[in-house]
Amino acid sequence: MMHNTDGQSEPVNLVSPALQSHLDQFREQVSATGATMELVARSPDAVRHAVLARASAKRPILIAEPRYLSPDYFRPLRLEEGVLANPNAADCRSAPVGVTEAFAAVVRTGSVCVDIGAGIAGYVSLLPRLHIVVVDIDRLVFRAADIFRLEQFARPAFQRNFVFISGPSATADMGPLVRGVHGPHEIHIVVLC
Amino acid sequence: MPKHVISPREVAAKESRGILRRAIRLALDTESAAVRHNTRSFNLNRYRTTATMSNYDALKDEARRIKEHALANRATLVQRLSESVVRNGGHFFFARDAQEARQYIQDVCKRHRVRSLVKGKSMTSEEIHLNGALEHDGIRVVETDLAEFILQAADEQPSHIIAPAIHYSRERITALFRRKFQTDLPLDTGEDLTRFARERLREEFLAADAGITGANLVSADCGSLLLVESEANIRLTCIAPPLHIALSGLEKVVPSRREFAPFIELLAASATGQPLTSYTSVIQPPLAVPVVDFRGVGQATREFHLVILDNGREALAQDAQLKEALYCIRCSACLNSCANFQVLGGHGFGGATYSGGIGATWEAATTGQLKLARFSDLCTGCSRCVTQCPVRIDIPALNVELRSRLNNLVPLSLAARAMHLLLGASPAEHASAQQTFFAHYDRVASLGTVFAPLSNFFLKVPGARWFLEKSLGIDRRRHLAPFPKKTWVDMSADEEPEKPDALRSPAVLVLADVFTNYGAPERGRDALRCLRAAGVRLHLTKSLPDGRAALSQGMIETARAQAEALSKYLTAENATERPLLVVEPSVLAMILREYRKLLPPEPFAKLQTSTHDLVQFLARHLAEQRSDPRAIFDARKFAPGPRVFYHAHCQQRAVSDPSITVDFLRRLGFEVTCSQVECCGMAGSFGYKKDFYDVSQAVSEELVEQWKAAESEKGPHTLLASGVSCIEQLQYATGRAVLHPVELLATLL
Numbered sequence: 001m002m003h004n005t006d007g008q009s010e011p012v013n014l015v016s017p018a019l020q021s022h023l024d025q026f027r028e029q030v031s032a033t034g035a036t037m038e039l040v041a042r043s044p045d046a047v048r049h050a051v052l053a054r055a056s057a058k059r060p061i062l063i064a065e066p067r068y069l070s071p072d073y074f075r076p077l078r079l080e081e082g083v084l085a086n087p088n089a090a091d092c093r094s095a096p097v098g099v100t101e102a103f104a105a106v107v108r109t110g111s112v113c114v115d116i117g118a119g120i121a122g123y124v125s126l127l128p129r130l131h132i133v134v135v136d137i138d139r140l141v142f143r144a145a146d147i148f149r150l151e152q153f154a155r156p157a158f159q160r161n162f163v164f165i166s167g168p169s170a171t172a173d174m175g176p177l178v179r180g181v182h183g184p185h186e187i188h189i190v191v192l193c
Numbered sequence: 194m195p196k197h198v199i200s201p202r203e204v205a206a207k208e209s210r211g212i213l214r215r216a217i218r219l220a221l222d223t224e225s226a227a228v229r230h231n232t233r234s235f236n237l238n239r240y241r242t243t244a245t246m247s248n249y250d251a252l253k254d255e256a257r258r259i260k261e262h263a264l265a266n267r268a269t270l271v272q273r274l275s276e277s278v279v280r281n282g283g284h285f286f287f288a289r290d291a292q293e294a295r296q297y298i299q300d301v302c303k304r305h306r307v308r309s310l311v312k313g314k315s316m317t318s319e320e321i322h323l324n325g326a327l328e329h330d331g332i333r334v335v336e337t338d339l340a341e342f343i344l345q346a347a348d349e350q351p352s353h354i355i356a357p358a359i360h361y362s363r364e365r366i367t368a369l370f371r372r373k374f375q376t377d378l379p380l381d382t383g384e385d386l387t388r389f390a391r392e393r394l395r396e397e398f399l400a401a402d403a404g405i406t407g408a409n410l411v412s413a414d415c416g417s418l419l420l421v422e423s424e425a426n427i428r429l430t431c432i433a434p435p436l437h438i439a440l441s442g443l444e445k446v447v448p449s450r451r452e453f454a455p456f457i458e459l460l461a462a463s464a465t466g467q468p469l470t471s472y473t474s475v476i477q478p479p480l481a482v483p484v485v486d487f488r489g490v491g492q493a494t495r496e497f498h499l500v501i502l503d504n505g506r507e508a509l510a511q512d513a514q515l516k517e518a519l520y521c522i523r524c525s526a527c528l529n530s531c532a533n534f535q536v537l538g539g540h541g542f543g544g545a546t547y548s549g550g551i552g553a554t555w556e557a558a559t560t561g562q563l564k565l566a567r568f569s570d571l572c573t574g575c576s577r578c579v580t581q582c583p584v585r586i587d588i589p590a591l592n593v594e595l596r597s598r599l600n601n602l603v604p605l606s607l608a609a610r611a612m613h614l615l616l617g618a619s620p621a622e623h624a625s626a627q628q629t630f631f632a633h634y635d636r637v638a639s640l641g642t643v644f645a646p647l648s649n650f651f652l653k654v655p656g657a658r659w660f661l662e663k664s665l666g667i668d669r670r671r672h673l674a675p676f677p678k679k680t681w682v683d684m685s686a687d688e689e690p691e692k693p694d695a696l697r698s699p700a701v702l703v704l705a706d707v708f709t710n711y712g713a714p715e716r717g718r719d720a721l722r723c724l725r726a727a728g729v730r731l732h733l734t735k736s737l738p739d740g741r742a743a744l745s746q747g748m749i750e751t752a753r754a755q756a757e758a759l760s761k762y763l764t765a766e767n768a769t770e771r772p773l774l775v776v777e778p779s780v781l782a783m784i785l786r787e788y789r790k791l792l793p794p795e796p797f798a799k800l801q802t803s804t805h806d807l808v809q810f811l812a813r814h815l816a817e818q819r820s821d822p823r824a825i826f827d828a829r830k831f832a833p834g835p836r837v838f839y840h841a842h843c844q845q846r847a848v849s850d851p852s853i854t855v856d857f858l859r860r861l862g863f864e865v866t867c868s869q870v871e872c873c874g875m876a877g878s879f880g881y882k883k884d885f886y887d888v889s890q891a892v893s894e895e896l897v898e899q900w901k902a903a904e905s906e907k908g909p910h911t912l913l914a915s916g917v918s919c920i921e922q923l924q925y926a927t928g929r930a931v932l933h934p935v936e937l938l939a940t941l942l
Contacts, residue, residue, distance in 0.1 A: 108468060116432070116476070116482070118481060123432065123485060161477055162476075163472055165472060166470065169425035170423050171424050173340040173358055175382075175386070181425060182394065182424050182429050
């Protein structure tokens with residue numbers, strides 16, 4: 001049994017001790033960046049449940065089609081009321097929640113890597129105040145440099161346009177550290193396991 | 194309070210000492226508190242984060258190699274980059290100077306009928322004064338980085354390379370926004386101010402016709418940009434408007450995006466001390482994603498222009514002494530670890546665009562005006578930045594070179610000529626009377642010693658300090674140590690006349706450096722006593738100048754000649770075959786670090802292997818004896834008690850690990866509290882100079898605070914420092930006696 005950030009037990013697969021140590025470090029780093037994370041089972045319903053729980057009553061929820069995860073994961077979510085996969089400019093401007101996948105996550109920095117080179121992921125991960133990002137535990141790498149080195153990330157699709165997201169947008173320019181500037185104020189990472 | 198309020202713009206271009214003095218006044222009067230707080234917090238965070246990076250040194254080596262290779266191949270890389278950008282569907286332009294870059298960007302904007310544009314933070318755009326040109330064309334230019342947003346509202350130049358408004362406290366931002374934006378919205382917290390700026394800027398982003406960004410790196414193979422930020426304004430600038438223009442210096446081009454990797458890890462850690470900042474984007478514009486029609490003008494297609502700028506960089510790349518500056522990745526580690534920068538910020542210690550020690554070369558290179566590098570005088574050569582730079586740039590060496598060129602820019606004044614004559618300085622190397630005086634400390638001191646009763650009498654004559662201030666710019670508030678009747682070498686000859694062990698070859702040589710020989714002969718004697726007590730057979734060398742004093746004044750050739758003479762003498766004395774021990778840390782660092790540039794490789798390598806810090810040698814020697822060092826040096830014998838407050842010399846820390854000394858003292862039974870400051874502020878002659886006295890005093894405040902905090906927490910501490918000028922500074926600031934570690938040890942004998 002694994003535990004999510006709220007300490008609730010979740011029905012997810014057991015992970016190896018080595019992976020567990022990476023996960024612990026990832027969780028610690030994610031928290032240091034000001035983001036949150038939880039582990040959920042690899043199932044479309046679990047993804048839907050995790051997203052809706054985190055979004056609570058906020059609508060609309062923008063959703064960017066996954067390119068690396070199976071589209072099945074977002075399918076039940078798309079059927080929900082107030083979830084938009086083809087938003088117009090006004091929706092993009094005002095939607096409070098955006099959901100994207102990440103093609104990788106970085107243990108040492110608590111980052112997720114989001115492809116912004118196609119579709120609307122660039123907007124969905126940027127304009128809403130809450131960004132929920134879904135990543136498979138298999139895509140955990142240790143260092144940021146691994147993204148440029150490991151064979152699995154060397155495919156052109158990954159190479160074109162992406163962003164390491166390490167916590168919500170933030171500034172120290174106005175005196176104290178403030179989280180939430182031009183990008184999301186909150187980031188929640190859903191790790192499929 | 195100052196009578197006239199100095200505005201930062203007024204003193205941005207520091208082409209004269211007068212402007213530099215006024216800029217220092219401005220910085221100390223109005224900006225220092227915010228700058229201190231912010232730079233020190235960046236500094237601590239960087240130390241904390243880099244300490245956890247097991248591969249930190251390897252990453253720095255890799256980054257350095259990439260930069261060296263890229264710069265050597267810049268022509269090929271720029272050519273390849275231009276092809277990649279065009280292949281991606283973008284437009285490429287190489288601008289030879291600021292004018293060409295501005296004109297190109299203005300033309301693109303005109304073609305697109307741009308009425309408003311948003312900008313991400315770009316020092317390169319500051320360098321070419323882009324905003325003014327665009328505004329002249331009637332374009333609304335909106336800076337979206339919150340620091341640049343503040344500066345745009347205040348009409349000020351950046352004061353820091355990554356946090357351009359680092360000199361603004363929250364309170365001052367509130368006052369500025371109230372005045373500038375005439376608003377009643379709440380502006381009393383960081384959150385309020387951020388919300389205010391965000392709401393204003395969100396509309397600007399979505400209405401903008403174009404976005405302009407810089408780039409942290411650009412890859413030649415595929416035309417990718419690396420963009421590092423935390424506010425998300427750069428991401429918005431790249432994606433919201435249909436037209437994206439990126440402006441970057443030619444030194445940012447690397448062969449492929451694989452080379453981004455070490456920089457991604459180094460940049461954030463070196464800058465803010467975060468593992469990564471919120472957003473590290475790797476993009477290959479034009480983006481193949483739809484333009485969302487926020488402006489309500491119908492569907493638009495994306496267009497991308499990359500402007501690669503020379504503007505003095507090519508000439509800099511061909512300048513063997515200064516080209517290292519082009520490796521800079523603009524992380525600000527050097528600024529944040531600089532004691533002078535910490536109290537001044539970039540309005541005092543900086544030019545119109547670039548700031549700090551690294552900024553002087555950049556300012557001169559990009560403006561083509563050497564005189565604008567005048568603020569390089571604020572680099573004391575303390576070398577704290579050298580170990581912090583992720584691409585290992587020797588910034589103090591750049592500033593010494595600039596100082597030398599600035600010195601030679603003007604003919605020798607009459608006073609300087611007289612000083613040259615008096616001290617036998619080479620007339621080929623120009624310098625002011627003040628610089629010549631400090632550069633030839635050895636001759637000043639040897640004259641002073643020869644005429645000791647008279648010269649000391651002169652120092653006490655009423656008006657003498659006034660005279661020294663007027664003639665040499667030595668601040669009258671400073672105390673000049675009296676010249677000794679006997680030097681260290683004289684004393685040693687008296688005390689050890691042909692001892693029997695002189696027949697046997699001594700195990701070590703002790704360097705009679707000029708600062709200890711003339712400035713603190715008793716300290717030298719104590720050093721020898723400690724070594725002898727530990728059973729070390731030794732021989733004291735002649736006292737020859739090592740070049741440190743000359744180098745610090747920009748008199749490189751004098752320093753080189755002195756280095757060569759000393760090296761020759763030491764070789765003849767067989768110093769390179771046995772340990773050469775040095776008491777004065779600035780001389781130790783001179784030999785171990787600066788001689789690399791002044792001597793041929795072989796004598797340097799030999800000296801480097803044989804030269805040691807005297808106290809550290811003693812610690813190792815006793816450790817090798819495997820006996821309890823307290824049998825010789827027992828802290829319990831020290832009447833004032835075991836607590837000491839130790840400030841390790843700045844240059845010493847660039848060449849050796851101060852923890853060896855600290856651990857040794859602890860083994861002897863001392864309770865050691867270490868200072869956590871980069872430099873004491875005296876830095877050789879720096880703090881004696883009238884122009885810099887206030888900076889020096891401001892720097893020492895933190896050190897004194899830390900000592901006071903240690904005392905109020907644990908009780909009285911004996912003050913301990915290793916450098917002759919640190920000791921002077923601490924004595925001056927605290928009114929207490931300050932000991933060198935060897936003086937402390939000698940009391941235990």
